[in-house]
Amino acid sequence: MSELSGLYALWLREVIVFSRERSRVVAALVQPLTWLVIFGTGLGSAVVLTGIETGVGSAVGGNAGITYQMFIFPGIMCMTVLYGCLFFGLYIIMDKRVDFLKEVLVAPLNRTTIFFGKVLGGATDSIIEVVILLALGAAFFGIHLTPATLALTLLLIFILMIAVVSLGLTIGSLMDSPEGFGLIGSFVIFPLFFLSGALFPVNNLPSWLYAFVRVNPVSYTVDGLRTLILGIGSFGLAVDFGVTAAFALVMVVIGTQAFARMKL
């Protein structure tokens, strides 16, 4: 019972802080919007996407009505999650520097509960950002969702959030300096994002690059979101959900272990 209220307390803390720091939301949205508007428009005018099968079997850039901006929208959603959720782990390092983390660790709660409280808190922050991004997408970038696809979209991206917050907390619990975290964080995000097919179709890639894409779990989230939002995808929705969930599971297991061993 106290584990449950403890979980609620940790989650509530993140939500209160997030709701107070509105600038954080704005900051979190600047990057994806820049990508969509500048990169999406700039590159979109130059590329014709080939090899993407739409529901009706025609190429994008032709009659399917999918612009490059729309094409990268799911990938940009994932980017928002990658940055927002991974860097959530940075707060752990800040907390370590004062005795605030001790106050939480000395409470009669399992480290696992503390871990999940943080994960849920981070994912909640992130889901708010994603919902805003989707609303902007619907208003300005031609994104259409039905209630059913919206629900599945949020579910899938929520699973990714759990994976990435866990990854961030793992790194945060192992490190002592914010600078070090920044370095490792960027180092981790870079391949996860660029090798995910967020910016390009994966069907006609050279085989070495395709291999990288296939082993990157984020590729499957991008693919699943693209299927749900645009109706185009390569791996199949079941596989997309399965791989994303497996990624989350592995990261949660690793994260709880790292958290349990965390030294002050």
Add this chain to the structure above:
Amino acid sequence: MQAIHAIETPVIETQGLTKKFDKFVAVNKLNLSINEGEIFGLLGPNGAGKTTTLSMLATLLPPSGGSARVNGFDVSREASRVRKSIGFVFQDPSSDDLLTGRENLYLHSLMYGVDMRAAQKKIDAALELVDLTERQNERVKKYSGGMRRRLELARGLLHEPRILFLDEPTLGLDPQTREHLWKYIKRLSTEKKVTIIITTHYMEEADALCDRVAIIDRGKVVALDSPANLKKGLGGDVVYLSFRKPNKPNLAAVKKLRCVRNVKREGDRVTLSCDYAASQLQNILKAIGKVESVESRSPTLNDVFLHFTGKEIRDDDGDAEGGYHERMMHSGNR
């Protein structure tokens, strides 16, 4: 063995408790036994190992050797049960400064599973105690250092733990609040039988509050008794004598007096211990020669501290600021 001691089972018991940081021994084979409802003081110079000891007892640091039981539970093997039994007020700031004072307390009571119907009342009472009712809805970021301290104290008491660790709880508090808290701490121990382990650099605080104190230096206990006994142990009153050149103290003569012990000379100052100094002063003065000034008083815990650690506590002798800065730097370096 066990059966004999069953009547007064200690609430906290350590055996050979040791903490090493790499090769540095911060706590060295500590044996302590603290009874229920006792207010137990841990005194010692900066870096003596007080915080490290408390952290091990609170399961925040794993011991490198030895064992400790808190409320009957082993700190290594039954950590979560230990944590259920204790409250901790940390030496360094530990409140969440993005939240308001009240939110800090509310989240704390959630984490400790305080019954929610009772919680709001308890929070009100705790805020009242530390005089923060009016500022409760402001963010902690805007609090002064002393106000933060008071909030952290309120938080440590909120879930009514059986055992309370207070690591320099009154550092930076104004005299009113400090007296207020002393009273409250006393009440907790007498009325609710809460066992309290407190570290402090204020000797008058240890004297006023503690049933027993342990003086530790470099990770080892160098003295352990009630403040009264410790003071008695120094041997009577302390006499300070000062000289002006060319007069010299006749130390040999004064050492011959039966009542005199512990004669120490530092420059033109002589300190000695003497039973019933008031009635012996005439003899001392006769023996020692012409003095500039003389002062005699009963020993304080400060004298005891000085005696055992060879250093006077900086906070207490007019150089408060230097001591404080040094301590802040020390904690910042960790």
